[in-house]
């Protein structure tokens with residue numbers, strides 16, 4: 001959670017300084033994105049949208065190898081045995097958001113429209129389509145594929161509450177219900193969709209009230225409470241894994257930032273509400289909870305924050321210095337695996353050279 005926050009802090013500062021054009025902050029979403037993704041196993045899939053950096057970091061990174069000073073052998077999971085070295089992957093992630101050649105979309109794009117599917121690493125991440133709602137049927141399709149392939153994989157799809165007003169939400173959840181697909185749809189309900197507040201977004205009391213209409217389980221939790229998120233997601237994963245079908249898990253979140261940094265949307269939130277939201281920060285809350293359980297103390301908390309910040313600072317510096325994409329290679333493939341991309345490159349080269 002501190003790594004995700006350090007990343008946001010750095011990119012928000014660069015957005016304010018005009019060094020990057022735009023930044024969608026995930027500040028406030030960490031307990032939800034990380035608390036849910038940590039419940040998955042190798043081979044499970046995630047689909048993400050614009051505030052899900054925490055989920056991506058959780059799926060991609062072996063944190064034991066990223067920050068050895070903070071972890072011990074006992075912290076390693078079975079999944080960590082097949083995960084790659086974390087720092088090169090984090091470097092690629094930073095190159096992605098800077099549009100560098102070594103990003104996942106090889107410089108075609110400078111944002112969240114990336115994914116990484118590496119079964120040998122246990123990573124299956126399908127990156128976003130920008131149109132609100134469009135990722136919900138994609139996640140349902142991944143869940144259908146898991147059933148057809150006979151794997152026990154679970155799919156975790158993320159979406160904002162604004163996306164639930166689109167037709168795709170209905171079509172996908174209906175399919176999940178009818179076919180009992182192993183999918184958990186996490187709605188990150190930060191109570192605003194750009195400038196639209198909840199009372200203009202839907203007329204039900206809770207979005208999870210819609211779940212029974214699809215014949216799936218529904219739950220609403222405080223998305224800033226790591227333990228509440230973790231337990232609700234554990235229940236949802238157990239249901240999905242055992243063939244009992246999908247869950248609509250609504251995580252209530254504070255809108256701690258504007259829609260995108262510097263777009264003026266933060267000013268649309270009333271001052272009193274902004275203050276209430278800022279006081280709901282999930283990170284100090286979880287740190288205090290861990291301290292109360294005797295699992296951390298002020299010194300350890302400060303050390304975790306320091307190490308996380310250092311890792312992000314050096315990663316960002318390397319990405320800034322990394323090579324730009326070569327414009328003459330505009331044909332380069334984004335999604336095809338190596339051999340297909342190489343064959344395509346050869347073919348293009350023959351076309352170009354006569």
Ligand SMILES: Cc1ncc(C[n+]2csc(CCOP(=O)(O)OP(=O)(O)O)c2C)c(N)n1
Nearest residue numbers: 051130131132160161162163190192193194
């Ligand atoms: C179909 C469609 N309409 C409008 C947009 C522009 N847009 C991008 S994000 C967004 C608001 C998203 O709100 P929400 O789903 O609640 O997610 P949040 O940003 O609050 O996390 C809008 C209107 C879009 N991407 N797709």
Ligand SMILES: [Mg+2]
Nearest residue numbers: 160190192193
């Ligand atoms: Mg929202």
